[in-house]
Structure formats: C-alpha cells, structure tokens
Amino acid sequence: MSNTSAGEVVVELRNVRKEYPTGWGGTILALDDVSFEVYRGEIFGLVGPNGSGKTTTLKLILGLIFPTSGEIKVFDSSPFDISVKNKIGFLPDGPYFYDFLNADELLDFYGRLFGYSKSERKERIEQLLDLVGMKRFRKMPLRNYSKGMMQRIGLAQALINDPDLLLLDEPTTGIDPIGAHDIKQLMLKLREQGKTIFLCSHLLADVQMICDRVVILNLGRVIRKGTVKELLEPTAVTEIVAREVSEEVFKYVSELGATVERRDGDVVFRLLDHDRAPEVIETIRSHNGHVVSITRLTETLEDVFIKAVKEAGAPQIT
Amino acid sequence: MRVVWVIARNTFHEAIRRKFFWVIFLFALVAIASANLFSGIAPGEEKKFVFDFGLGSITLFGMLIVVFLGATMIPSEVDRRTIFTILSKPVRRWQFLIGKFLGLALTTLVTVACMGALLIAVHSYIAKGLDINVVKAVVLAFFQLLIVGAIALAASTRGSLAFNIVFAVLVYFVGAQSSSLLTLAEPEKHLAHAHTQHVEPVSWKAYVFRGVLKTIYWLVPHLDNFDVRQAIVTDSVVPWQTIFNCILYGLLYCSVLVIVAIVLFQDQEF
Numbered sequence A: 001m002s003n004t005s006a007g008e009v010v011v012e013l014r015n016v017r018k019e020y021p022t023g024w025g026g027t028i029l030a031l032d033d034v035s036f037e038v039y040r041g042e043i044f045g046l047v048g049p050n051g052s053g054k055t056t057t058l059k060l061i062l063g064l065i066f067p068t069s070g071e072i073k074v075f076d077s078s079p080f081d082i083s084v085k086n087k088i089g090f091l092p093d094g095p096y097f098y099d100f101l102n103a104d105e106l107l108d109f110y111g112r113l114f115g116y117s118k119s120e121r122k123e124r125i126e127q128l129l130d131l132v133g134m135k136r137f138r139k140m141p142l143r144n145y146s147k148g149m150m151q152r153i154g155l156a157q158a159l160i161n162d163p164d165l166l167l168l169d170e171p172t173t174g175i176d177p178i179g180a181h182d183i184k185q186l187m188l189k190l191r192e193q194g195k196t197i198f199l200c201s202h203l204l205a206d207v208q209m210i211c212d213r214v215v216i217l218n219l220g221r222v223i224r225k226g227t228v229k230e231l232l233e234p235t236a237v238t239e240i241v242a243r244e245v246s247e248e249v250f251k252y253v254s255e256l257g258a259t260v261e262r263r264d265g266d267v268v269f270r271l272l273d274h275d276r277a278p279e280v281i282e283t284i285r286s287h288n289g290h291v292v293s294i295t296r297l298t299e300t301l302e303d304v305f306i307k308a309v310k311e312a313g314a315p316q317i318t
Numbered sequence B: 001m002r003v004v005w006v007i008a009r010n011t012f013h014e015a016i017r018r019k020f021f022w023v024i025f026l027f028a029l030v031a032i033a034s035a036n037l038f039s040g041i042a043p044g045e046e047k048k049f050v051f052d053f054g055l056g057s058i059t060l061f062g063m064l065i066v067v068f069l070g071a072t073m074i075p076s077e078v079d080r081r082t083i084f085t086i087l088s089k090p091v092r093r094w095q096f097l098i099g100k101f102l103g104l105a106l107t108t109l110v111t112v113a114c115m116g117a118l119l120i121a122v123h124s125y126i127a128k129g130l131d132i133n134v135v136k137a138v139v140l141a142f143f144q145l146l147i148v149g150a151i152a153l154a155a156s157t158r159g160s161l162a163f164n165i166v167f168a169v170l171v172y173f174v175g176a177q178s179s180s181l182l183t184l185a186e187p188e189k190h191l192a193h194a195h196t197q198h199v200e201p202v203s204w205k206a207y208v209f210r211g212v213l214k215t216i217y218w219l220v221p222h223l224d225n226f227d228v229r230q231a232i233v234t235d236s237v238v239p240w241q242t243i244f245n246c247i248l249y250g251l252l253y254c255s256v257l258v259i260v261a262i263v264l265f266q267d268q269e270f
C-alpha cells in the first residue's frame, strides 16, 4: 500500500452542503456538511446506500452542479477552472454516449476536445481499445452496444487524456467477472503510476481490497472515514482454536476477557487484545493442551458499513 | 475555437444521421422538384407559381427541421447525459453552446442550400433563365430560418420540449406579422389620414394593451422584412441594400439570442 497520509491533496471538500431545488420552492438536502480530502496516488473509496449523495459529490467535484455552501478544491483550483479538466477523467454511472457514432469515432471526438493531433489520437485510441478489450467492436455503432460494452467504452473515454485524477461512478456495474477483475487490476496499475482514483461503489469487497482510504456517506453525511485499516482494526479479534483444554485454562482465559465457545470438540477463544495471545497460548500448552490454529480476524468493510448505516439511521425501505 | 468547431461538427453529423431529418428533407426536395407539375393550376403564371410554392416549401420544411433540431439539441444532451462527459472535459459552457448553435447553423445552411439550389434550377428551367431575385429570396429564407432555430435553441436551455417547439413556431408567426403589431399599437399613425377630424382619448386599458403590443413588436424578430415574395411576384427588383440589411439584422438577432442562451445555460445544473 502506498503511503498517503502525508501526501499532496488532490480533492478537498470543506463543509459542503448541497440542496436540490424541487420546484415550488422546496429543496432536497443531498449533502450536509461534508468534508474530506483525497491524496495524490491513492485509491479513494466513497461508499454509501442509494441516494446517500455519492453521485452528487462527484458532480460537485466536476463543476456540473453548484454547492449551496462550502468549498470544493480540485488540484488546488475551483472545479470551474477549465485547466483542471485537462487532468481529470470521469466515468459517469450508467454512461451513455452519442449512439450514432462507433467506438473509434466517439473516442476521436473526445480526443479532439483535448486538441490532440491526428496521430496522437490514433495511437491513444489503439491503446485504449486494447486496454478495455473493445477492439473487435470498434466499428459497431454504439446504439447496438450492450450495457457492459458501453461501460467499457466509458472507461476508455475517461482515460483518453491520461488523467492524473480518475473519477469513477460504479465502474464495474454491468461488466462480466473477468472484465471487472481487469478493471480492478487496471486501477491498481494506475495507482502504481502515481494516478489518483476516486471510486464510488457498492461493491464493498472490492473497495476493501483495493482502496487505501474510505468515506462512508449516509443521508448526505459522512458517518465514517479513514484508511481501510483504521476502519477495520477496531473490530479485530484473535481467534485461538485449541484441543484438550482443562478447566483451569478455561477459567484463566475467561479472566483475560476472552470469549469461549465450543465447536466440534474444539475450544475457540476470542481475544480482543492481541498482545495477550502469547500468554494464552503458553497457558494452554503448559496444561497439556494443543493449539490448533491462531487467526487474526477482522470484520469486513461490509459489516462495518452495515453497522455504521444502521447506527446512523438507514432510510427505511417499506 | 477548436473546441467550438469540434462540437459544431459533431452536432452537424448527428443532425444528418437522424431519420426525421431525412424524411423531411427528401419530402421538401420532392415538393420543390414537382412544383412545375402543379404549375398548370395557374396557366400563364407558372414562373410565379413555382417560385411561390418552392419558397413556401423551403420555409415550411426548413422550419420543421430547424425548430425540431434546435429545440431538442440541449435537452437531448441532458437527457442522454452525454453532457456529463463533455463538460468534464476542457469545454467551457459557452463553447458548448456556441458549438451547438454553429452546428445548427451549418445544418440549416446545407439544407437550405440544397433546397434552394433545386428551386433555382427548376425556376430557371421554367423561366428559361436565372432570376437573381430567387437567389436573393433563398438567402433571406436561410437567415429567417436561422433566427427561428436560434430561438428554439435559446428556449431549450430552459423549459420543456413541447413548450419550446410551440414557442419558436409562435414567435415565427408573430414575427412574420410584426408590422401589423405596430399598426395595432399605433392606429393613429397608420390611420391618421382617414380620421383626422378628432382623435379619441385613449383609455388606460387600450394604453396598456398598446404598450404590450409595442414591447412584443420590439422583441420578436421582424421576419416580414425577410419576405420578398410580394416584390418578386410583382416583378419589382429587390435591392441588394435590403438583402444586406436583412442579413445584418439576422446575424445581430442571432448573436443576441446566443448570448441570452449562454447566460441561461451558465448556471444550469446537470
């Protein structure tokens, strides 16, 4: 994992609030006092239930919508600064493009917007079509594309300017398992190249696996933030499985604050304090018991997410 | 400028790949080409009939194309969410909008040029010679359509599709009658010779009504200036000065509309 804590800030939100007008003078509160930063060279994960404000956050960073209050900085500039856009790539959720074009023409169009020469565009398009595995379909009009094919072209389009900051809204929805795996590998590769990736996703296992830092949103508020380690560490337990454990050991270990459970003739001790583990193992052994396994267990990001959202009050689905 | 051109080019390409565009365009060409078949209706007046019918076709079908393209241009980018990826590239909102307008203008130009060329050919065939007035009329028809397209485009940055189409067509019809608005608003001036004896005091209601009419008169494009059919049918010469003035007026009017559209578009949320 790259060390990001001391890095340069690429995206910064300070006390951002966003209300959408809803006709007749009403408003919907989509973001409420949201603050966080994204550092250069990290994969940043923004997660949250449906309607928690992830896409809204992305649109604010891109200057597609305006904050009601608060401050947003991208590469130390305003999101409305056009030069910033040269360093950004964006894949929207459920992307859709000019469907009268084919993949070649579409990427050429986006390449032209950046002012690339004909040969630069050609070279770049070759690389990108290869990267997203769409070379075979390059001459097919986009109106005949499947959802996953559209998503792949969306990814190619986001990478056309070799961006330093890549904003991805649900990049793997609709993509087959091999494609999804490739995209994850691609994100890791881009991080190695020093790129920053801002990922919105519901796939918490993926987020846990590849993200350096995570913010959990719920109902427009930040309810957890930190490195994946910081979020999961407090939930860690050490599990010691042993056999032929005497009553004495039972009593001793319970006094250390461990929970004890019998499972298929084995005894399972769960310790919150990992430093106590050697002591427990020593005691088991000195009373002629066998230690079968020692495992450090943490909750998954999904567990943490569900708990955090429940605590904060999940929107009720009735 | 490069970005504006890229957008304009793409807009043009999209327009000419739409089915409805070709349906209307081909229909218009068929109508113009067959004008001399119907010209038997008016024996001795074939030339005039072909001209009137042809120019009418250009205006009507051109208007269908221009209003529909103009009114759907921005909403379709928003609905299809293609605007997300474009505005997250180094494209300023005003560049996008001007690109869209120029794309519309280019489509209109190509459409009117084709229809106009056909009309000129048919008319020259019947008249056994080129009548420069027909060329002038086609040029004016282009600028007239350009204004209507710009209205539809400007309206489409706000407002719903149905509203924008109705609005643009309405402005066209009011604009085509704009001088009669003035006649209504200032009856004394226009009817002065007939009733010089006594001028009735104007009631406040009539006063407000006239004010509204005058405001509308100043807001709508004065499209009746573009209508040189009367002059041509009566075989009088349309002076180049008139054509020049109309072109200048058309360009200015469109510029103002595009600026209004940019202002309306600038703080839109997507």
Ligand SMILES: Nc1ncnc2c1ncn2[C@@H]1O[C@H](COP(=O)(O)OP(=O)(O)OP(=O)(O)O)[C@@H](O)[C@H]1O
Pocket (backbone or CB within 6 Å): A020, A021, A022, A028, A029, A030, A048, A049, A050, A051, A052, A053, A054, A055, A056, A057, A093, B270
């Ligand atoms: N254009 C809009 N007008 C009004 N309300 C909106 C608009 N866009 C989003 N919202 C509201 O803002 C809130 C946040 O929406 P947002 O799209 O940011 O959620 P999200 O986290 O991306 O959800 P999902 O996981 O479903 O993609 C929701 O309550 C939504 O109803």
Ligand SMILES: [Mg+2]
Pocket (backbone or CB within 6 Å): A054, A055, A056, A093, A169
């Ligand atoms: Mg979303």
